[in-house]
Amino acid sequence: MKNRYFLAFVSLIVLTTLWQCSPKQQTEHKKTSKNLIQKPQLKLNSDIMSPEVLWSLGRMSGIQLSPDGKTLLFGITYFSKKQNKGNRELYTMNIDGSHFKQLTHTYGNEYNAIWRPDGKKIGFLSTQNGSMQIWEMNPDGSNPEQISNFKGGITGFKYSPDMKKILFTSEVRVNKTTQQLYPDLPKTTGRIIHDLMYRHWDVWVDTYSHIFIADYKKNGISHTVDIMKNEPYSSPLKPFGGMDQINWTPDSKNIAYTCKKLKGLDYTLSTNSDIYFYNISKKTTKNMTKGMMGYDIGPVFSSNGKYMAWSSMLHNGYESDKNRLFVMNLKTGKKVNYSKGFDQNANSLAWGKNNNFIYFISDWHASDDIYKLNLQTSKITKITNGIHDYTSVIPDGENLYTTKMSMSHPIDIYKVNVKTGKSKQLSYINKDILEQLKMGKVEKRWIKTTDNKKMLTWVIYPPHFNPNKKYPALLYCQGGPQSTVSQFWSYRWNFQMMAANGYIVVAPNRRGLPGFGTKWNEEISGDYGGQNMKDYISAIDAVKKEPYVDENRLGAVGASYGGFSIYWLAGHNLNHRFKAFIAHDGMFNLEAMYLETDEMWFVNWDLGGPYWDKKNKIAQRSYANSPHKFIQNWNTPILVIHGQKDYRIPATQGMQAFDGAILRKVPAEFLYFPDENHWVLKPQNGILWQRTFSSWLDKWLK
Numbered sequence: 001m002k003n004r005y006f007l008a009f010v011s012l013i014v015l016t017t018l019w020q021c022s023p024k025q026q027t028e029h030k031k032t033s034k035n036l037i038q039k040p041q042l043k044l045n046s047d048i049m050s051p052e053v054l055w056s057l058g059r060m061s062g063i064q065l066s067p068d069g070k071t072l073l074f075g076i077t078y079f080s081k082k083q084n085k086g087n088r089e090l091y092t093m094n095i096d097g098s099h100f101k102q103l104t105h106t107y108g109n110e111y112n113a114i115w116r117p118d119g120k121k122i123g124f125l126s127t128q129n130g131s132m133q134i135w136e137m138n139p140d141g142s143n144p145e146q147i148s149n150f151k152g153g154i155t156g157f158k159y160s161p162d163m164k165k166i167l168f169t170s171e172v173r174v175n176k177t178t179q180q181l182y183p184d185l186p187k188t189t190g191r192i193i194h195d196l197m198y199r200h201w202d203v204w205v206d207t208y209s210h211i212f213i214a215d216y217k218k219n220g221i222s223h224t225v226d227i228m229k230n231e232p233y234s235s236p237l238k239p240f241g242g243m244d245q246i247n248w249t250p251d252s253k254n255i256a257y258t259c260k261k262l263k264g265l266d267y268t269l270s271t272n273s274d275i276y277f278y279n280i281s282k283k284t285t286k287n288m289t290k291g292m293m294g295y296d297i298g299p300v301f302s303s304n305g306k307y308m309a310w311s312s313m314l315h316n317g318y319e320s321d322k323n324r325l326f327v328m329n330l331k332t333g334k335k336v337n338y339s340k341g342f343d344q345n346a347n348s349l350a351w352g353k354n355n356n357f358i359y360f361i362s363d364w365h366a367s368d369d370i371y372k373l374n375l376q377t378s379k380i381t382k383i384t385n386g387i388h389d390y391t392s393v394i395p396d397g398e399n400l401y402t403t404k405m406s407m408s409h410p411i412d413i414y415k416v417n418v419k420t421g422k423s424k425q426l427s428y429i430n431k432d433i434l435e436q437l438k439m440g441k442v443e444k445r446w447i448k449t450t451d452n453k454k455m456l457t458w459v460i461y462p463p464h465f466n467p468n469k470k471y472p473a474l475l476y477c478q479g480g481p482q483s484t485v486s487q488f489w490s491y492r493w494n495f496q497m498m499a500a501n502g503y504i505v506v507a508p509n510r511r512g513l514p515g516f517g518t519k520w521n522e523e524i525s526g527d528y529g530g531q532n533m534k535d536y537i538s539a540i541d542a543v544k545k546e547p548y549v550d551e552n553r554l555g556a557v558g559a560s561y562g563g564f565s566i567y568w569l570a571g572h573n574l575n576h577r578f579k580a581f582i583a584h585d586g587m588f589n590l591e592a593m594y595l596e597t598d599e600m601w602f603v604n605w606d607l608g609g610p611y612w613d614k615k616n617k618i619a620q621r622s623y624a625n626s627p628h629k630f631i632q633n634w635n636t637p638i639l640v641i642h643g644q645k646d647y648r649i650p651a652t653q654g655m656q657a658f659d660g661a662i663l664r665k666v667p668a669e670f671l672y673f674p675d676e677n678h679w680v681l682k683p684q685n686g687i688l689w690q691r692t693f694s695s696w697l698d699k700w701l702k
Helices: 006-016 023-029 264-269 495-500 518-522 531-543 561-570 590-596 600-606 617-624 627-633 651-663 683-701
Strands: 059-065 071-080 085-094 110-115 122-126 133-137 156-159 165-172 208-217 220-226 246-248 254-259 274-279 284-287 296-301 307-312 324-329 335-337 347-351 357-364 367-374 380-382 389-396 399-406 409-417 423-425 442-448 454-460 471-477 504-508 549-559 580-584 638-643 668-673
Touching (some): 059 110, 059 399, 059 409, 071 110, 156 246, 165 246, 208 254, 264 600, 296 347, 307 347, 347 389, 357 389, 442 531, 454 495, 471 495, 471 531, 471 561, 495 504, 531 549, 531 561, 549 561, 549 683, 590 617, 590 651, 638 683, 668 683
Parallel strands (some): 367 389, 471 504, 471 549, 580 638, 638 668
Antiparallel strands (some): 071 085, 110 122, 122 133, 156 165, 165 208, 208 220, 296 307, 307 324, 324 335, 347 357, 357 367, 367 380, 389 399, 442 454, 454 504
16 A cells, blocks of 8 residues: 555556567667657646646656766656657766766667666666567667567566676466466466465566576576576565665675565565575575564665665564664674664665765655765764655765655756755756746645644645635645655646646645654554544644635545545535545445455554454454445545556445445546556546546536
């Protein structure tokens, strides 16, 4: 349920937009074909954002610094409304922002682009010859060559530091298919299922992601070996794990990888992943974090090979636990928790060049900033400060190369001075479009809650805001449920897009969100329908007192847990405070949800356990607050949105809510996507989502 990090969304965008064509087609149409999706050249007729403009923005990801520290490599995806897909190309620029250059001009997406350790080649994945394979090209984009031809395709790869080997990941089938069990039934579509988890996120679990190693020589790989042969486990972890969960040790002798070596019911009940070392010469595997019971992910190594740092959670079954920064002495095996006394998460760990510092990103008070751990003093220092979200960090001496976004600006590349924390923008991916748009003011407020706490709430104003006018207002309900309302730029829940439609947006960091201490974060689990709902009301009631807010035109919107919040508020809409609701992929019937969702650890932790455990007071309180038990109180127009491929919160939850509203004769509409998951990833579906979203609100609030 929780979006474990923004880059997970980016990787799904990339994997969803893959397209295939032959090298001959690539050459013939390289620069002349109108069908090649490229950066759009737009002259806007209005400075107000529209769905079409939002989807025209380039989406940057995968920043890499060259081994000589002089060049940045990255990818940008542009989308075509007409073709209903995207295309990702590779780019480079100097570290001062000069010599911005597009390296690829193809119909197939290029991703997982990395520098070869000697800096003489760029490796990347491409579908140019049909299946996803490893390619290499010169740093200037010339002479692209395919170096792998692995049956089944490749999903990620990394060079060994000594460049003698390559590790890569690929989906493999471990268990026999029904057709293999019964060869005389080659056309049967039946599945024989013996255990959980048989489907996950948006796919049926037919394959597992395995790690392979191969000898690497110029222009090819050979002697491929599956280091997880016959194991019914995946690395990286599904559904969001990337190649950051797999790394070579600096001496090229071991592969460190993240894996949860459990299956069936045990897998769906647990978050106990570990970091394993596979020794290349001995062909042996060792669990390096045995006995640590929560998520252990993302091993990164000091350049001298003496230490491994990683992110670790304490509790088994709690996916939103505090992410602690651990370091292991690889010679002695001693583990040190450097997050003691640091009541924040530590994400995206990166070693400094001298091995004395570890840089990471952490959220505090709804902004993601860069921090530094001094290994010698154990002191953690905040480097940057501001209203923004940093999303990645690459240390290089006195400077950090980073990506940053805000509610008013999509991701770009910045250089940050380690000593001063000052940043300098290096890339301007969407400058030509952004300069034509007027963004609404983003205001940071602290609002008092019903239990006398202070809650950070963002208020986003419409462009060309006039304080003498009356505006309708929207309460934004965050999902997760433990995901901060930080300075993220979204291509669906975009606050500037909502404000551009003439609404004041109220986005509170209610109880249950990280960035405000562990206690605040934990106050959502087992308390659905409790204090966090009161926090929502505190936020909207405080803002509606402003003279420019029309308290008779208030709406509430949200997805995932935010969708649950909408359904719950619809059953508790006292004095008809809200005049319109929108719920996307929300939980409506918690009893049904318990037996329909894919990951059982989530409902066990956050709801407290199964609904049939009558002696469990926490669980019984959760189910007593299920929105479906208050549908008799519904009296407010509601738009329900759901995707069929959402196995985290199945589409039947949205169908129940919509059907119930119609049976109650409450004005309702159902936007159903048969081909989308918990998100909306296709351009035309995304634009339809925005149009339906705004038209529904306009109908009832304007």
